[in-house]
Amino acid sequence: MASHDERTALLVARIASSLNRRLVSLTADITDVLYTEIPDLRADRQLLELLGASVEGNLDTIFHTLQHNIAPENLEAPAAAMEYARRLAQQGVPVNALVRAYRLGQTNLLKLVFDELGGEAVEPELGVPVLERIITVMSVYIDRVSQQVVAVYERERERWLAHQSSVRAVRVQEILAGNEHPDAGASAALNYVLNQNHLAAIIWAPDAGAGDMLAKIESAAHDFSGFMGAVTDPLFVAADRVTGWVWVPLGTRSAPRRDYSELREFLHDRHSELVVAVGGITSGPEGFRQSHARAQRARALAIAAGKNAPVAIAYDEPGVSTVAMLTEDPAATRTWVQSVLRGLAADNENAARLRETVQVYLANNLSNVAAAKVLDLHYNSVKYRVKRAAEERGEDFTRDRLSVELALLVCQWLGPAVLTLDQAKGGHVGGQ
Structure with a gap:
């Protein structure tokens, strides 16, 4: 019969394995929390993908450490986490934002562990030892890795400031932040005339x-x-x-x-x-x-x-x-676009063709003939497509024309990010 410690280790491994199977969704959830709760991390949206890679690398390491009973004292920060720290240093994001990200990530991961443990049939004598093992591993890992990424951040920040034309770069940052009133001295420091176009x-x-x-x-x-x-x-x-x-x-x-x-x-x-x-x-x-x-x-x-x-x-x-402006809240924009266009917001070729036709039709003051010239179609084809588009939307385009035009413009720019794949309707959206 397995010993108490062996049963504890097996249960810890089972919980970690279950969480690891949900790695992609858990990464997305925690990344979203960090991006939402820590304003400094929103300074550059291009870094969002790298933040996700850092979160995924850390979660994957923690889960495997728990699964295979690895000593967390021997672990190193994932490559993506190191690169993310370097990039934050280059952007001038405060180091406390990086530290807070690890603390907030640990808090959210603990909630997931408690939820997972609650779904297990745990023998009473194993509950506390299992939690002790998981919390200890997570705490040691977070403490060790956060020290590593902070050290990388600080080295990179020093290197980056030394590498840049620091006087010019700092002066530009001061002007952009509104902390300095630009004068002739600022222009001289920048070697760039500010009083011009x-x-x-x-x-x-x-x-x-x-x-x-x-x-x-x-x-x-x-x-x-x-x-x-x-x-x-x-x-x-x-x-x-x-x-x-x-x-x-x-x-x-x-x-x-x-x-x-x-x-x-x-x-x-x-x-x-x-x-x-x-x-x-x-x-x-x-x-x-x-x-x-x-x-x-x-x-x-x-x-x-x-x-x-x-x-x-x-x-x-x-x-x-x-x-x-609408990209500042992508989830709300996606919801709004779909509420305006409804079935016309499907992410498929037929719906895209109908959206293009309606966009040209509205831009040409609801003229089938004028839209047909732009699209190089017969005006009856335009008329048919507009009718089909209205059916997909559930109403015509005259009552809230401005909203429809804006929603179509958003679809033109953002595409799948604001559309929905409606398989039930996708094959039925018609057009000539």
Whole structure:
């Protein structure tokens, strides 16, 4: 007969194995909690994927440690956790946000353990020893790993500040934060005139495994600036190893030398591995901040859009500023889109075709004939598709036309992120 300790170990292993089978969903849940509860972790949405990888690596390590009775004192932090700490250091996210993430993650994991234990038929004499073993392993692991990632963070922060043109980078951060009133001294420190028209942009590598891309990004920033009509050298600041901020000096020029469609062609030919978010032209020191803030919003939309995003996205292009605001609460936006479009929000080709037709139909003042010319269809085909779309939605498009147009625009940008795969209806959404 198995000893008391052996039965305890078997029950601990069974609980850990059960949790590990739900690794993907548990990772998503805890990542969502950390992202929601710790505002500093929301500074850059591109890091959300890396946060998820860090959470998954830590959970997987803890579960395997419990399953196989491994001593937690011998464990090292997962590679994704180390990289996430480095990236937070590069972004200037406070280290206490990183420490809090581990504490909050531990609290949420303990709740899952209690729930799992409650579903087991546990002999009374095993309950306390099982909890003691799990809590001890988790506490030792979290304490050890949090020390490791904090050490990595601090080393990276020191290295990063030394690597950057620190005076310029810190001065830019102060101006953007509104902590400094820009004057001639600020312009001299930056080697960039603040009292002129600016076109701010953010350039980044969307591939999370791209490594250190700063040299390529800085080269692209200079190419981009010259293409858009810079009168002198641009101001470039590295945000992290895969992201750069740039301000194009336009002097008195009130419009860029090239339009955004030309810019997309240029970037596709010269820097296809990068994405650019443009903030539009603004003026003076306040414009320096404003154009950058707009570029950040455009970037948030590009990241949310994923593969739907073009190689260059500009805040002042039609619809971008509006949809960008809606990316701040993706769950609420998805719910709203589906409540407006209902069956028309299905994630399949037929529904996409109907949405495109309705979008053109509404843009052409409900004219089947005008929409048919744009879509290169017979007007009867447009009429049929609009009728089918209204049936899928459950009503026509005249009563709340503005909401429908905005919901369709969101679908155009965000695609599957706001759509629903309705298999029951997916094969029946029709169109010619």
